[in-house]
Amino acid sequence: MNNDIKIAQASRLEPITDIAKKINIKPADLELYGDYKAKLKDSLWEKVKDNPDGKLVLVTAINPTPAGEGKSTTMVGLGQAMQQIGKKAIIAIREPSLGPVFGIKGGAAGGGYAQAVPMEDINLHFTGDMHAITSANNLLSALIDNHLQFGNELNIDTRQIKWKRCMDLNDRALRNVVVGLGGRLQGVPREDGFNISVASEIMAILCLAEDLIDLKKRLGKIIIAYTKDNKPITANNLKAQGAMAVLLKDAIKPNLVQTLENTPAIMHGGPFANIAHGCNSLRATKLALKLADIALTEAGFGADLGAEKFFNIKCRLGGLKPGAVVLVATTRALRYNGGALMSEVNKNNLTAVKKGFVNLEKHIENLQKFNVPIVVALNIFTNDNKTEIEFIKNKCESLGASFAISEVWEKGGVGGVDLANKVIETLKNKKSDFKVLYDEKLAILEKINIIAKEIYGAASVNFTPKALKEIKRLEELGLDKMPICMAKTQYSLSDDPKKLGRPKDFEITIREIRLSAGAGFIVAMAGDIMTMPGLPKVPAAENIDIDKTGTIHGLF
Numbered sequence: 001m002n003n004d005i006k007i008a009q010a011s012r013l014e015p016i017t018d019i020a021k022k023i024n025i026k027p028a029d030l031e032l033y034g035d036y037k038a039k040l041k042d043s044l045w046e047k048v049k050d051n052p053d054g055k056l057v058l059v060t061a062i063n064p065t066p067a068g069e070g071k072s073t074t075m076v077g078l079g080q081a082m083q084q085i086g087k088k089a090i091i092a093i094r095e096p097s098l099g100p101v102f103g104i105k106g107g108a109a110g111g112g113y114a115q116a117v118p119m120e121d122i123n124l125h126f127t128g129d130m131h132a133i134t135s136a137n138n139l140l141s142a143l144i145d146n147h148l149q150f151g152n153e154l155n156i157d158t159r160q161i162k163w164k165r166c167m168d169l170n171d172r173a174l175r176n177v178v179v180g181l182g183g184r185l186q187g188v189p190r191e192d193g194f195n196i197s198v199a200s201e202i203m204a205i206l207c208l209a210e211d212l213i214d215l216k217k218r219l220g221k222i223i224i225a226y227t228k229d230n231k232p233i234t235a236n237n238l239k240a241q242g243a244m245a246v247l248l249k250d251a252i253k254p255n256l257v258q259t260l261e262n263t264p265a266i267m268h269g270g271p272f273a274n275i276a277h278g279c280n281s282l283r284a285t286k287l288a289l290k291l292a293d294i295a296l297t298e299a300g301f302g303a304d305l306g307a308e309k310f311f312n313i314k315c316r317l318g319g320l321k322p323g324a325v326v327l328v329a330t331t332r333a334l335r336y337n338g339g340a341l342m343s344e345v346n347k348n349n350l351t352a353v354k355k356g357f358v359n360l361e362k363h364i365e366n367l368q369k370f371n372v373p374i375v376v377a378l379n380i381f382t383n384d385n386k387t388e389i390e391f392i393k394n395k396c397e398s399l400g401a402s403f404a405i406s407e408v409w410e411k412g413g414v415g416g417v418d419l420a421n422k423v424i425e426t427l428k429n430k431k432s433d434f435k436v437l438y439d440e441k442l443a444i445l446e447k448i449n450i451i452a453k454e455i456y457g458a459a460s461v462n463f464t465p466k467a468l469k470e471i472k473r474l475e476e477l478g479l480d481k482m483p484i485c486m487a488k489t490q491y492s493l494s495d496d497p498k499k500l501g502r503p504k505d506f507e508i509t510i511r512e513i514r515l516s517a518g519a520g521f522i523v524a525m526a527g528d529i530m531t532m533p534g535l536p537k538v539p540a541a542e543n544i545d546i547d548k549t550g551t552i553h554g555l556f
Contacts, residue, residue: 003112005433005553007113009119009216010121011037011117013262015405016033016035016257017032019256019258020038023257023292025044028043028261031253032457036258037121037127038256038264039254039255040287041374042212045283045287045290048290054288054291054292054293055249056289056322057297057324057326057423058297058298058326059302060299060310060328060367061306061327061328062327062337063333063359063490063491063493064301064302064490065334065342069332069333069379070330070409071112072298072327073379073408074406076116076259076418077113077406077408077412077416078304078377078406079263080259080261081415083261083407083413085415085416085421087294087415087424088417088485089295090295090296091293092285092288093266093280093282094267094279095255096131097196098169100230100542102535102539103170103540109556110259111409112411113260113410114415115259116150116258116285117266123207128250128251129206129255129268129269133166133168133197133203133206133248134249136219137165139240139243140235141165142224144224145188145190146258148188154237156384157226157227157228159275161190161223162514164194165193166196166500166531168196168197170535172533172534175193175530175532177193177194195531196532198270198275199532201220201221201519203386204277205218205518207271207280207281208277208281209282216241216245219240220517221235221236222235232477233515254267254517258410260412261412261413263298264291266280267284268284272300273306273309273488274300274301274305274489274529276519279302279313280297285314291472294405294423297540302493304493305488307325307332310367310436312438312451315346316440320370321432323427324375325367327363327367329360329376331388331389332381333345334352335352335356336500338353338356338500338501339356346383353388354391355499359493360392360395362493364399364401366454369455370435370437371434373402373431374400376402377405378393378406379406392412405419438451438484443480444474444484444513448461448484449485451484452508455493458508459507461507461509463507464509464512466512467524470512470515484521484522484524486522486523486524486525487508487526487529488526489529495508496527511527538548
């Protein structure tokens with residue numbers, strides 16, 4: 001059994017009603033899912049909506065190694081550390097997808113002594129949000145095929161159906177399928193495919209919707225297909241939005257859990273950051289701001305993906321104004337970006353750290369463009385040496401960023417006190433004058449160029465004929481005045497995962513444009529990004545088991 005799950009299973013959880021009391025939530029505003037998790041009723045928002053907002057802190061990271069750099073662990077530990085120094089803080093975190101859990105990554109609720117719990121529940125079915133999203137997505141697919149079966153009154157072009165089915169597991173065999181085979185009674189044959197549920201537009205919509213009515217409105221705007229004369233067909237045209245909203249009526253409510261040190265955690269939503277916008281729900285973040293003095297939230301993968309979209313999509317659409325950013329780095333990732341082989345990244349290598357620092361430098365420069373003060377959190381590993389740490393500290397401070405060491409994986413909240421104090425100091429003494437990077441009313445080509453050149457450092461952007469054709473269609477339909485959601489590899493600032501460090505003079509290729517009209521953004525696909533991941537040769541599922549006592553083994 002792995003250490004993380006041992007630690008989680010040995011923890012002493014407090015009843016969720018007691019966790020709620022810490023942030024002045026009464027039992028009447030909870031929908032209990034057992035003893036240790038609950039949904040937050042809409043009645044709670046009505047009670048707290050006029051409260052002043054606390055300070056919003058984003059936790060992001062540099063470009064990771066394939067092993068990850070502990071961003072979620074750092075955020076959970078920072079929340080625990082805030083409690084250690086007497087600050088009223090809440091973490092607003094994403095829900096894990098079953099795909100990574102049974103695939104390559106394992107569980108996703110932090111690690112070591114900085115975890116959100118109950119870990120097994122969170123990483124498995126939790127409160128059913130992922131299943132509700134899957135059901136709503138596939139109901140829409142069923143209604144599309146049913147409409148085709150009974151005469152296709154809307155004149156849908158079966159070659160231009162954009163909506164795919166989904167499931168919350170990695171299954172590459174379902175990326176491209178043919179449905180409707182078997183004769184007239186089985187439907188109209190056509191090409192189809194599956195996304196992983198967290199890549200569904202419904203996940204993005206859930207995470208950006210203000211309330212149930214706004215959710216239903218956004219669901220209705222989903223463009224599912226085009227007619228044979230290229231007119232968009234929406235979920236509204238199929239009268240699907242009401243039934244889909246019914247399936248999501250509970251999923252839209254944020255979930256309350258706790259950390260290993262019993263810090264309140266609001267966990268809700270989980271769109272992929274290299275496909276969608278990679279942030280937890282807007283409702284969860286806004287609730288955290290009303291319930292605590294400090295709300296800590298995260299954005300997926302590196303700051304070039306998660307933080308950029310947190311600022312330009314989530315903050316823009318939600319009217320959020322972050323007070324500070326915590327940028328997580330590791331010596332391991334700096335060595336990797338400095339040319340060290342993955343098999344060698346855990347060995348001291350000052351030369352590689354110095355060479356790879358350019359990646360961290362670029363992320364600091366990028367975040368400064370949003371006018372938000374930065375604290376670099378160096379997530380410490382046991383073999384890190386003082387020379388490497390001192391070099392990183394001096395370089396960060398010379399660039400205008402604060403610096404702190406994080407030992408939360410090993411020590412829990414106590415290991416994050418230095419970081420917590422540095423964040424508090426930053427919030428008090430450094431002004432945040434947040435701004436977005438671009439005007440969403442600019443042309444699509446111009447918005448993509450700004451992101452690619454300003455954030456990634458690209459010399460130019462190449463658009464395939466397919467992408468240009470879709471851009472022209474969106475402009476003709478007046479659907480181009482939305483933020484851009486870039487989809488690319490998380491391992492590089494470029495669209496090539498092999499280009500590490502701070503690549504220069506490279507070209508980004510936009511191969512496809514997809515409209516998420518309900519979510520309110522345009523997806524630009526750069527490089528080869530899969531919306532249905534596959535399993536590795538040895539999936540994590542092979543090591544997951546349960547014994548006769550009901551104890552789960554090997555989950556993380």
